[in-house]
Amino acid sequence: MQFSRRMANVRRSYIREILKVTQRPEVISFAGGLPSPDHFPVRGFAEATQAVLDEAGPQALQYSTTEGFPPLREFISRRYREKWGLDIPPEEILITSGSQQGLDLIAKTLLDEGDTVLIERPGYLGAIQCFSMFGVEFSTVDLTPSGPDLEQLALRLEEGARLFYVVPTFQNPSSTAWDLTTRQEAARLLAASNAVLLEDNPYGELRFLGHDMPPVRAFFDDERAVLMGSFSKIVAPGLRLGWIAAKPALMHHLVTAKQASDLHTSTFTQRVLARFLADTDLDEHIALIRKEYGERRDCMVEAIEKHFPVEVTASRPEGGMFLWCELPEGVSASALFEKTIACNVAFVPGRPFYVDGTDNAFRLNFSNSTPERINEGIKRLGACLREAL
Numbered sequence: 276m277q278f279s280r281r282m283a284n285v286r287r288s289y290i291r292e293i294l295k296v297t298q299r300p301e302v303i304s305f306a307g308g309l310p311s312p313d314h315f316p317v318r319g320f321a322e323a324t325q326a327v328l329d330e331a332g333p334q335a336l337q338y339s340t341t342e343g344f345p346p347l348r349e350f351i352s353r354r355y356r357e358k359w360g361l362d363i364p365p366e367e368i369l370i371t372s373g374s375q376q377g378l379d380l381i382a383k384t385l386l387d388e389g390d391t392v393l394i395e396r397p398g399y400l401g402a403i404q405c406f407s408m409f410g411v412e413f414s415t416v417d418l419t420p421s422g423p424d425l426e427q428l429a430l431r432l433e434e435g436a437r438l439f440y441v442v443p444t445f446q447n448p449s450s451t452a453w454d455l456t457t458r459q460e461a462a463r464l465l466a467a468s469n470a471v472l473l474e475d476n477p478y479g480e481l482r483f484l485g486h487d488m489p490p491v492r493a494f495f496d497d498e499r500a501v502l503m504g505s506f507s508k509i510v511a512p513g514l515r516l517g518w519i520a521a522k523p524a525l526m527h528h529l530v531t532a533k534q535a536s537d538l539h540t541s542t543f544t545q546r547v548l549a550r551f552l553a554d555t556d557l558d559e560h561i562a563l564i565r566k567e568y569g570e571r572r573d574c575m576v577e578a579i580e581k582h583f584p585v586e587v588t589a590s591r592p593e594g595g596m597f598l599w600c601e602l603p604e605g606v607s608a609s610a611l612f613e614k615t616i617a618c619n620v621a622f623v624p625g626r627p628f629y630v631d632g633t634d635n636a637f638r639l640n641f642s643n644s645t646p647e648r649i650n651e652g653i654k655r656l657g658a659c660l661r662e663a664l
């Protein structure tokens with residue numbers, strides 16, 4: 276059978292492949308980017324589902340509008356205003372099937388074959404995979420602990436990029452959070468360029484140290500500033516509910532692209548989530564998640580200090596779900612993965628987060644393991660690392 280040329284450019288998600296190996300019960304896996312299920316609001320959803328069916332009846336199961344369920348769009352709009360003073364009316368919010376669909380719709384509406392997409396280095400592999408479907412060229416800007424290297428950013432923007440895709444707060448994979456000055460300076464550079472800013476923020480609310488940071492969009496109020504968000508990490512990923520915030524001209528095309536793709540995101544799930552959010556204090560719920568993740572992060576950092584050889588550097592994130600570890604130059608994390616899996620402990624090798632083949636880094640997820648499993652897993656991993664280095 277002949278397949279489209281498009282598929283030749285795209286690799287299967289390495290993480291989804293790895294998850295097959297790591298699902299054996301004896302493996303302690305820090306590989307998946309899974310939120311902790313301990314705080315998935317099972318009872319809240321049972322009640323909200325019943326209420327939606329009782330109150331909306333068959334209407335809850337009918338086809339609906341592409342843009343999304345109005346009360347959910349209003350909730351998101353209100354939250355931007357209350358948290359950041361951002362004026363994003365509900366009409367500028369499109370509900371998507373996870374923010375991953377947001378990436379796809381943005382690519383469909385803004386990118387042509389051969390266009391340059393600028394990404395952080397390392398960058399989110401799901402975005403690399405998505406944009407690869409559209410035959411784009413990638414250029415990269417190195418991430419420093421305070422955000423993208425600004426000199427490089429200025430150069431890359433001057434060279435010309437159609438889109439600058441960023442995850443400024445607790446990025447996947449590095450958990451880097453851009454500082455305030457970097458956000459302001461990046462906004463200034465973007466304003467002087469022609470690039471569209473695509474700001475993806477699924478982890479921003481998961482901060483357990485320091486102060487919350489405004490989106491870059493707060494300093495770049497332009498139709499080229501596009502925000503994406505997701506309920507995956509603050510409520511539950513199985514809902515597949517996210518959103519894009521974009522100005523009317525782009526929104527028009529996004530809606531057309533979404534119609535062609537899936538007509539609309541499940542109305543039923545949107546209604547249930549809206550009902551859940553109306554009956555719940557979301558900030559209280561997020562506070563529980565932050566507390567648990569903070570404890571798990573501390574536990575992993577301490578275990579790493581105890582068990583890892585000094586040649587391995589590990590980040591100390593102030594939020595999010597990941598720790599990012601760097602190996603000495605020339606050491607392959609992919610080769611190391613084969614060894615650690617034999618010791619029943621798993622991580623994600625860094626290579627799929629780079630478009631240039633870099634392979635001396637790996638990502639550890641701490642949100643989805645109990646402190647006991649974190650201690651045991653890091654001990655096993657430390658032993659493997661000592662043997663390998």
Ligand code: PMP
Pocket residue numbers: 308372373374375376399401442446447475477504505506507512515516517
């Ligand atoms: N963006 C980033 C940076 C992510 O880490 C993820 C999830 N791994 C997504 C988008 C997609 O999330 P979802 O589709 O569940 O909203």
